[in-house]
Amino acid sequence: MIDLLVRxxxxxxxxxxxxxxxxxxxxxxxxxxxxxxxxxxxxxVIDAAGLVVTPGFVDIHTHSxxxxxxxxxxxxxxxxxxxTQIVGNCGLGVAPRTPEADLDEIRASAAYxxxxxxxxxxxxxxxxxxxxxRSARPALNVLTLVPHGPVRASAVGFDARPxxxxxxxxxxxxxxxxxxxxxxxxxxxxxxxxxCFAEEDELVALGRTVAAHDRLFAWHVRDYTDHxxxxxxxxxxxxxxxxxxTQVSHLAAVGRxxxxxVEQALEMVDDARHDGLDVGVDIYPYLAGNAPLAQAVPxxxxxxxxxxxxxxxxxxxxVRALFAEWADRAVGWDETLVSWLPGSADSGLLGRTxxxxxxxxxxxxxxxxxxxxxxxxxxxxxxYFGRDAHDLERVLRHPATVVASDGLALDPTGPTxxxxxxxxxxxxxxxxxxxxxxxxxxxxxRRCTSAPARRVGLTDRGxxxxxxxxxLVVLDLATLRDTATFEDPHQLxxxxxxVVVSGRLALRDGRLTGMRAGQVVALGS
Ligand SMILES: [Zn+2]
Numbered sequence: 001m002i003d004l005l006v007r008x009x010x011x012x013x014x015x016x017x018x019x020x021x022x023x024x025x026x027x028x029x030x031x032x033x034x035x036x037x038x039x040x041x042x043x044x045v046i047d048a049a050g051l052v053v054t055p056g057f058v059d060i061h062t063h064s065x066x067x068x069x070x071x072x073x074x075x076x077x078x079x080x081x082x083x084t085q086i087v088g089n090c091g092l093g094v095a096p097r098t099p100e101a102d103l104d105e106i107r108a109s110a111a112y113x114x115x116x117x118x119x120x121x122x123x124x125x126x127x128x129x130x131x132x133x134r135s136a137r138p139a140l141n142v143l144t145l146v147p148h149g150p151v152r153a154s155a156v157g158f159d160a161r162p163x164x165x166x167x168x169x170x171x172x173x174x175x176x177x178x179x180x181x182x183x184x185x186x187x188x189x190x191x192x193x194x195x196c197f198a199e200e201d202e203l204v205a206l207g208r209t210v211a212a213h214d215r216l217f218a219w220h221v222r223d224y225t226d227h228x229x230x231x232x233x234x235x236x237x238x239x240x241x242x243x244x245x246t247q248v249s250h251l252a253a254v255g256r257x258x259x260x261x262v263e264q265a266l267e268m269v270d271d272a273r274h275d276g277l278d279v280g281v282d283i284y285p286y287l288a289g290n291a292p293l294a295q296a297v298p299x300x301x302x303x304x305x306x307x308x309x310x311x312x313x314x315x316x317x318x319v320r321a322l323f324a325e326w327a328d329r330a331v332g333w334d335e336t337l338v339s340w341l342p343g344s345a346d347s348g349l350l351g352r353t354x355x356x357x358x359x360x361x362x363x364x365x366x367x368x369x370x371x372x373x374x375x376x377x378x379x380x381x382x383x384y385f386g387r388d389a390h391d392l393e394r395v396l397r398h399p400a401t402v403v404a405s406d407g408l409a410l411d412p413t414g415p416t417x418x419x420x421x422x423x424x425x426x427x428x429x430x431x432x433x434x435x436x437x438x439x440x441x442x443x444x445x446r447r448c449t450s451a452p453a454r455r456v457g458l459t460d461r462g463x464x465x466x467x468x469x470x471x472l473v474v475l476d477l478a479t480l481r482d483t484a485t486f487e488d489p490h491q492l493x494x495x496x497x498x499v500v501v502s503g504r505l506a507l508r509d510g511r512l513t514g515m516r517a518g519q520v521v522a523l524g525s
Contacts, residue, residue, distance in 0.1 A: 009048025056083025091189030093147030182522020185216030255330025427482025
């Protein structure tokens with residue numbers, strides 16, 4: 001008797017090979033056989049006749065670091081077919097940090113992913129985080145990157161200045177320790193405080209550390225609006241200087257006046273790849289992003305951390321200068337939707353554009369944003385439109401692109417189910433496969449499975465073959481689609497019928513089974 005048999009489906013195996021009829025035998029957490037017909041007896045049989053079987057989706061760009069502790073069941077992710085998430089992206093996170101570092105300020109700087117105040121942060125290392133996550137028993141597999149934010153906060157604090165040589169040495173030490181603890185790489189986020197104060201020598205030193213461990217360096221580059229190309233150029237310069245495996249995160253040109261520039265950015269990526277550098281790209285299939293509203297504030301005003309930012313916004317001269325800068329924003333306030341504010345006092349504002357809120361209040365949009373920043377600092381989140389459908393298609397077609405949600409694992413019935421988060425949290429992969437993937441399903445599935453798995457150094461996931469970990473999705477192409485919208489995002493996708501995580505059925509007939517068999521993966525161990 002084997003544990004599980006998936007019978008009669010059309011297998012799209014994640015390698016890019018054409019779909020073929022195949023049965024799949026699973027024992028414990030591994031695929032043990034893939035063949036046109038398997039006649040073994042099994043404890044559980046999944047009839048996949050008329051359905052498509054794929055590897056589970058590997059989401060290499062998420063921010064579920066803390067929400068997986070609040071909601072280890074991860075319904076928003078499982079119901080879209082995700083079986084592995086990589087957290088620790090965009091430089092945002094709470095560890096690794098030194099014991100002396102200011103945890104409150106670090107949590108404030110990572111407010112984007114810190115949605116449930118009841119989650120206690122009592123680890124300081126990547127190893128401690130992975131242990132905490134193991135105790136929470138997540139329903140999907142998890143890897144983490146080392147986020148640059150808490151590393152810099154530990155070595156330099158929130159000062160707006162370059163790091164000294166000893167401080168860079170301290171950061172290298174923290175990053176190396178995180179990689180030795182099993183992190184899949186390092187992430188930076190050069191728009192967010194305190195990482196926005198990092199200069200290139202710091203990034204090169206950290207890149208060398210990543211290269212020495214043969215891990216991935218993921219970049220939320222300094223700017224995706226008017227300075228996109230210089231920002232991608234910096235990322236590629238560091239890749240050249242260090243030789244480290246590099247990921248340009250969520251590549252997009254934001255703001256109408258910048259549309260079309262992804263073409264040049266992709267050419268730069270092509271040049272680097274042509275020169276032998278291992279550079280990849282990821283993107284989510286939507287025409288809007290999601291970030292703290294504080295992203296609209298220039299780096300120098302963020303010096304000293306969140307509290308200092310909020311105080312500075314009481315100074316009339318500062319506010320005048322800020323409003324003058326905002327007059328020339330790449331993304332208008334009418335394209336900016338308030339998506340999350342802590343507490344419930346202002347829940348009536350969620351899901352509305354800044355312009356709309358301003359009209360109701362009889363204020364200017366700038367005044368509305370100022371008010372929200374003064375009261376909520378980095379915890380105020382927004383969805384930003386202003387992107388081009390052709391740009392998105394260009395990025396999605398590029399050979400180095402993988403699909404990644406940039407979302408968070410959320411639970412519509414729990415503390416993370418509030419507000420109007422980006423619908424990618426619920427619908428990224430069904431949306432991509434149903435809207436962009438039908439013409440060449442095998443290639444599309446590869447971009448969601450083996451391609452991202454290899455980017456982060458996972459060799460035994462992302463394909464369906466004997467010996468691989470049994471992460472599987474059984475889906476119905478006829479009903480596959482995302483239902484989460486910007487107005488009403490807490491909606492589960494349809495068409496993902498069964499999901500197997502590490503050999504166990506986590507979703508059956510579209511319903512969560514309660515099984516939480518996700519593996520917390522430490523690389524190199
Ligand atoms: Zn991100």
